Amino acid sequence: MNATMTGNAPSQVLVIDDEPDLRTLCELTLLREGYRVQTAASLEQARAELARQSFDVVITDMRLPDGLGMELLHEMHAQRRGERCIVMTAYGSAENAVEALRAGAFDYLTKPVDLKQVRSVVASAARQAPGTAMLAAARQKPRTDAEAEVRPAALARLVGVSQAMRRLRTDIAKVARSMAPVLVRGESGTGKELVARALHACSPRAAGPLVAVNCGAIPEALLEAEFFGARKGSYTGATQDRVGYFQAASGGTLFLDEIGELPLSMQPKLLRAVQERTIRPLGATQEETVDVRIVSATHRDLAADVHSGRFRQDLYYRLNVIELATAPLRERLEDLPVLCATLLERLAQESGVATPTLDEAMLARLAQYPLSGNVRELENLLHRALALSDGTGLQIPPYLPSGDAPESALRNTAAAAPAQHDQDGAAARSGGSLLAWLDAREAALLRHTLDECAGDHGAAAAKLGLSARQWTVRLRRLGLPHAPEADVHHGAQS
Numbered sequence: 223m224n225a226t227m228t229g230n231a232p233s234q235v236l237v238i239d240d241e242p243d244l245r246t247l248c249e250l251t252l253l254r255e256g257y258r259v260q261t262a263a264s265l266e267q268a269r270a271e272l273a274r275q276s277f278d279v280v281i282t283d284m285r286l287p288d289g290l291g292m293e294l295l296h297e298m299h300a301q302r303r304g305e306r307c308i309v310m311t312a313y314g315s316a317e318n319a320v321e322a323l324r325a326g327a328f329d330y331l332t333k334p335v336d337l338k339q340v341r342s343v344v345a346s347a348a349r350q351a352p353g354t355a356m357l358a359a360a361r362q363k364p365r366t367d368a369e370a371e372v373r374p375a376a377l378a379r380l381v382g383v384s385q386a387m388r389r390l391r392t393d394i395a396k397v398a399r400s401m402a403p404v405l406v407r408g409e410s411g412t413g414k415e416l417v418a419r420a421l422h423a424c425s426p427r428a429a430g431p432l433v434a435v436n437c438g439a440i441p442e443a444l445l446e447a448e449f450f451g452a453r454k455g456s457y458t459g460a461t462q463d464r465v466g467y468f469q470a471a472s473g474g475t476l477f478l479d480e481i482g483e484l485p486l487s488m489q490p491k492l493l494r495a496v497q498e499r500t501i502r503p504l505g506a507t508q509e510e511t512v513d514v515r516i517v518s519a520t521h522r523d524l525a526a527d528v529h530s531g532r533f534r535q536d537l538y539y540r541l542n543v544i545e546l547a548t549a550p551l552r553e554r555l556e557d558l559p560v561l562c563a564t565l566l567e568r569l570a571q572e573s574g575v576a577t578p579t580l581d582e583a584m585l586a587r588l589a590q591y592p593l594s595g596n597v598r599e600l601e602n603l604l605h606r607a608l609a610l611s612d613g614t615g616l617q618i619p620p621y622l623p624s625g626d627a628p629e630s631a632l633r634n635t636a637a638a639a640p641a642q643h644d645q646d647g648a649a650a651r652s653g654g655s656l657l658a659w660l661d662a663r664e665a666a667l668l669r670h671t672l673d674e675c676a677g678d679h680g681a682a683a684a685k686l687g688l689s690a691r692q693w694t695v696r697l698r699r700l701g702l703p704h705a706p707e708a709d710v711h712h713g714a715q716s
Contacts, residue, residue, distance in 0.1 A: 233348040234275070237261045238268045238282040238291070239310065244335070248281065251337050252344060265289045272298070272305075279347045281308045281331070284318050292325060299326045306347035310335065319497075323402035323543045332498060338511040339499055346401070346473075346513055349426065376423030379416050381564045382557035386549035390417070397544050398424035403496065405481075405541050406519040408548030411598030414519035415479060417546055421517055422475040430474025435467050438483030445488045447504050450495070456505025468501050468512045476514045481541065482522035482533065493537045516541065523689035551596045552660065555589055558600075562588065565601050566616075569608050578608065578616040590621040592663075665700045 235257045237248045242263075249259045260277070262268040265288045272280075280298070282291040291309055298305060306328040311318040319330040328347050331339060377391045397404060398421050406414045415434065422432045440448050447457070451466030467476060478484075484492065495501050496516055500509040518541045527533035551557070562580050570577040580588070593599050607616050668682070675681040683693035697703070 232256050232258050233278040234258050234260070235279045235281065235344060235348070236268065236271055236277045236305075238263075238265075238280070238286065238294070240264065240283065240287050244333075247337070248335070248340060251340055255341055255345075257344070257348070263287075265291075265294055268294060269297075272303070276303070277305045279308065279344055280305045281310065281344070283310045284312075284322070292322060295322060295325050295327060308343055308347055317539075320539055320543050323400065326400070327402075328399075329401040336500070336511065342499070342511050342513045346427075376420040380413060380420060381561050382554060383560055384549070384554035384557045386554050387557060390546065390548065391420075393546055394420050395424055397421070397546070399426070401515050402543045403516040403518070403541050404544045404546060405524075406517065406546050406548065407524075408519075408521065409550050409596055410521050411596030412548035412550055413597055414521075414548055415477065417548060418475070418477040418479075418517045418519060422477075422515075425475070425515065427474050427515055431471055432475045432477060433467050433471035434477040434479060436479045438480040442485050442487065445485070446491060449488075449492070450501040451503035453503055453505030456503075460505070464503075466501070466503065468495060468514055469510070471514045473513055474515070476516055478516065478518040478541075480520060481518040482520040482524055482527060484533075486532070486534070489534045489537050493534065493540060496537075496540050523691050526690055551593050551600065558589060559585055561597065561600065562604065565597075565604050566608070569601075569605055573608065575608070578611065580616060580618070584616065584618040587618045587620055589660075592621075661700060664696065665702060668696060668700070668702060 235252055237245055237252070237259060238261070239245045239248070240263050245261045245263065249261055252259045260271050262271050263286075265286050268280075268282065271277075280294075282294055284291045295307055295309070298307065307326070308329050308331060309319070309322040309327050310331045310333055311322070312333050319332075322330055329343050331343060377394065380387060380391055380394075382388075394417065404418075404421060406417045408414050418434070419432060422428060435448075447460075447464060447466065449466050449468060451469055452460050452464040454460055454462050495512070499513070500511055502509045524533055524538055524542070528535045528538050551561075559580075562585065566580070567577050588600070588603070591599075591603065593603075595602070603618075604616075607618055611617065667686075671682045671685055672679065675685060679693065680690070683690060686693070688696070
């Protein structure tokens with residue numbers, strides 16, 4: 223028997239569907255796996271079963287004779303019940319599946335149901351369900367210290383005391399419990415992979431593997447074999463069977479970094495794998511069921527890419543069931559002291575030296591840096607300062623746009639407006655707030671870049687490496703004249 227067991231008690235499953243044949247098929251399949259199964263043909267019968275007892279897993283059809291499965295999902299959520307809910311949707315009803323996942327469903331099955339997929343999804347849900355059987359097992363077997371420490375340790379790596387970081391850690395703890403795909407959005411260097419690792423570590427899939435893939439680093443010709451695997455002889459040089467990322471991540475999490483760089487030709491194949499939970503390795507004649515949770519990340523504006531035709535809309539909605547955003551460092555400068563302390567402690571440990579400290583003056587200097595590379599750039603700056611330290615203390619050089627600061631497109635362009643920078647510097651020295659000073663610097667940079675591009679907002683945004691949305695948001699925040707976002711995007715494309 224393969225069913226999840228708690229002592230001698232098998233997991234309890236409730237199957238709700240108005241089609242007698244499908245109900246019977248699911249019941250027999252799960253009974254053979256060792257589960258205890260109850261069935262219901264309507265919402266009324268399902269409510270009666272749920273009132274009578276608790277279950278570990280509930281499988282419900284979306285459309286029932288007396289209502290929608292979503293109604294039951296909302297009711298169970300309002301009652302704070304512990305069952306993991308799996309919804310069954312008609313083939314191609316992506317909207318229903320996405321809606322159910324956002325409403326708190328653990329996972330979904332597509333009709334006509336595949337029995338292998340039923341067994342896989344129910345097994346995954348039963349392992350993670352906090353129902354009666356699971357709670358009994360938890361009382362019999364307390365968590366070890368190591369298991370108890372994994373979750374807070376993963377969240378602790380997301381360093382920061384700002385409201386944005388506190389909210390991010392809270393959201394991670396909430397969404398980690400389900401199988402719903404997550405899209406992590408944020409600028410480069412803001413810790414998107416740390417978010418993915420925290421999601422995995424906080425989830426009931428933490429004991430499984432986390433496989434991280436950079437979608438922009440794989441040659442297009444190799445994408446299918448890398449993602450789905452290949453059989454021996456399927457292409458020149460394939461001397462043995464090859465395991466793909468989906469198989470390697472079985473039972474765990476597949477992290478698709480830089481998903482916006484995935485070529486259009488690969489997107490429908492990924493969509494099918496995500497939607498149907500099946501893959502077909504190169505050279506294989508049969509599809510294989512896979513059990514992975516998908517977490518994606520991007521620094522791109524995927525909604526704009528969908529509008530321009532560069533990214534498939536159906537794949538975007540499948541991956542973006544839940545969205546988490548990582549805030550850029552300039553929007554959470556209150557995190558700078560704790561970030562610096564954490565980074566310096568790790569860098570000093572790696573270098574075998576005593577951990578240096580930063581005084582208020584040096585922290586103020588760091589806050590003057592644009593840090594367009596966010597935490598990654600901050601780490602590089604501290605690493606360089608530590609390497610150049612003579613042992614008497616850590617020295618952070620003042621930010622000099624003319625060449626002493628780390629090079630970037632933003633700074634090179636900013637260096638072309640020295641008169642405005644002098645004015646901003648004078649304002650900062652006269653006692654103005656740091657944020658006001660930074661805003662003045664940013665406004666000067668945007669105005670100068672727009673002048674260089676002869677008023678072409680799209681070209682100016684592209685020159686600074688900003689999306690149309692990012693460019694428009696900055697102009698609005700600083701009270702500068704701005705063009706419609708669609709016009710900015712058009713100009714950037716041309």
